[in-house]
Amino acid sequence: MKSIRVGFAGTPEFAANVLNSLLTEDSGNYSVCMIMTQKPKKSGRGLKLVDSPVSELGQKHNIIVYTPENLCSANQELKKKLKSIDILVVVAYGLLLPLNLLKLPQHGCINIHPSLLPRWRGAAPIQRALEAGDTYTGVCLIQMDPGLDTGPIWAYEKIAIAKKDTYETLEDKLFGISEKLIKNFLHHQIFDPNFILKKQSDCGVTIATKIAKIEGKVDWAEKASIINNKIRAFSLQPGIYSTYGAMRVKLNDSVLLDSDIQLNLEVPGSIVGVIKIKSGQEVLKIICGKGSIGIGKLKKEGGKWISPRDFINNNDFKKSIFFV
Incomplete structure (x- = not known):
C-alpha cells in the first residue's frame, strides 16, 4: 500500500x-508533507512576532508551512498542495475552512476535537467543560464540513473528569486519546469502504466560546463551586486573578472547602487564614458568596508563585483587607 x-x-x-x-512515529504508512497554521502573533513585553508551536515544529522538521490570512481567497500554491495530499488532519487550527478547501484533499479533512460532540463545539472545549463542572468529556474524530464542528463522527472515546483535574492535566489526558484515535484512523480506517460514519445528534448542542481576558477576574460573590471550576479551567490562560489592597494577585491550585453553603454572612473575598486540608497541603481559605475555597499558590504581579503562608507573612496581613 x-x-x-x-x-x-x-x-x-x-x-x-x-x-x-505523527512525525516521530516509526511508520512507513504515512508522511506529513505540509502544514497550515495561524500567522505569527505579537507576544511578550517587546511585542515581538512569535511563530505558533505548530509552525516551530514544522520548521524544525523542514516541512513547508503555510500561514494564510484569508482562507476564502487562498492562493493557488496552497490549493495545489491541498489537492496533492490524501487527508488533512485538523487540530485546534482556529480558523474555519471553507467548503472549496475542504474538498481538495483526496479524502477530505478530519478534525480531532477534544469534547464529546455535539457538546462543546468551538474554540475552547476543554476549558468550558471544566468551567461547567462536567464529569465526563472525551475526544471525537470527525469528517469536516463547513459548519463549526458539525461533521459526522469517525471515532470517539469518553473519559471521566477528576475533581482535581485542571486544564493542564485534562489536556494531557485528551492528548493521549487524540494520539491513539488519529493513528488508528491512518493505519486502519481511512481506506475502509465499509465504515459507516455516525451523524451527530441534534440534541445537547453547546458552544465553547473563545476565552476572554475578563473571565480571569474572580467575582467572590459567586458560589464556591463556580469559582473553583473557573480556576481549574482558566488558571493557565488567561490566568485567574483578584485584587488584595492595591495588589493584583494571581491565584492557582484551588480546592473546594465548603460547598455552596452560606457561611455566617461573612463578606465574600474575606480571608479566614491558612489551614491544612486532608492531603496535608496548606491553603488560604477565602469566603465566597456561598461556601469557601482554598488557594494553594499565589503570585503578585511581576513576582513568583508563593505559598499561602508566605503570602500572609509578606503582606502585613489584616482581616479588614479582603480580595475584591
Whole structure:
C-alpha cells in the first residue's frame, strides 16, 4: 500500500503535541508533507512576532508551512498542495475552512476535537467543560464540513473528569486519546469502504466560546463551586486573578472547602487564614458568596508563585483587607 500523504492544520501546543506524535512515529504508512497554521502573533513585553508551536515544529522538521490570512481567497500554491495530499488532519487550527478547501484533499479533512460532540463545539472545549463542572468529556474524530464542528463522527472515546483535574492535566489526558484515535484512523480506517460514519445528534448542542481576558477576574460573590471550576479551567490562560489592597494577585491550585453553603454572612473575598486540608497541603481559605475555597499558590504581579503562608507573612496581613 502506498504511503498516505498527510497535511496538518493546527496552531497551539495541544496541536503541536499531536503533530509531533505523527512525525516521530516509526511508520512507513504515512508522511506529513505540509502544514497550515495561524500567522505569527505579537507576544511578550517587546511585542515581538512569535511563530505558533505548530509552525516551530514544522520548521524544525523542514516541512513547508503555510500561514494564510484569508482562507476564502487562498492562493493557488496552497490549493495545489491541498489537492496533492490524501487527508488533512485538523487540530485546534482556529480558523474555519471553507467548503472549496475542504474538498481538495483526496479524502477530505478530519478534525480531532477534544469534547464529546455535539457538546462543546468551538474554540475552547476543554476549558468550558471544566468551567461547567462536567464529569465526563472525551475526544471525537470527525469528517469536516463547513459548519463549526458539525461533521459526522469517525471515532470517539469518553473519559471521566477528576475533581482535581485542571486544564493542564485534562489536556494531557485528551492528548493521549487524540494520539491513539488519529493513528488508528491512518493505519486502519481511512481506506475502509465499509465504515459507516455516525451523524451527530441534534440534541445537547453547546458552544465553547473563545476565552476572554475578563473571565480571569474572580467575582467572590459567586458560589464556591463556580469559582473553583473557573480556576481549574482558566488558571493557565488567561490566568485567574483578584485584587488584595492595591495588589493584583494571581491565584492557582484551588480546592473546594465548603460547598455552596452560606457561611455566617461573612463578606465574600474575606480571608479566614491558612489551614491544612486532608492531603496535608496548606491553603488560604477565602469566603465566597456561598461556601469557601482554598488557594494553594499565589503570585503578585511581576513576582513568583508563593505559598499561602508566605503570602500572609509578606503582606502585613489584616482581616479588614479582603480580595475584591
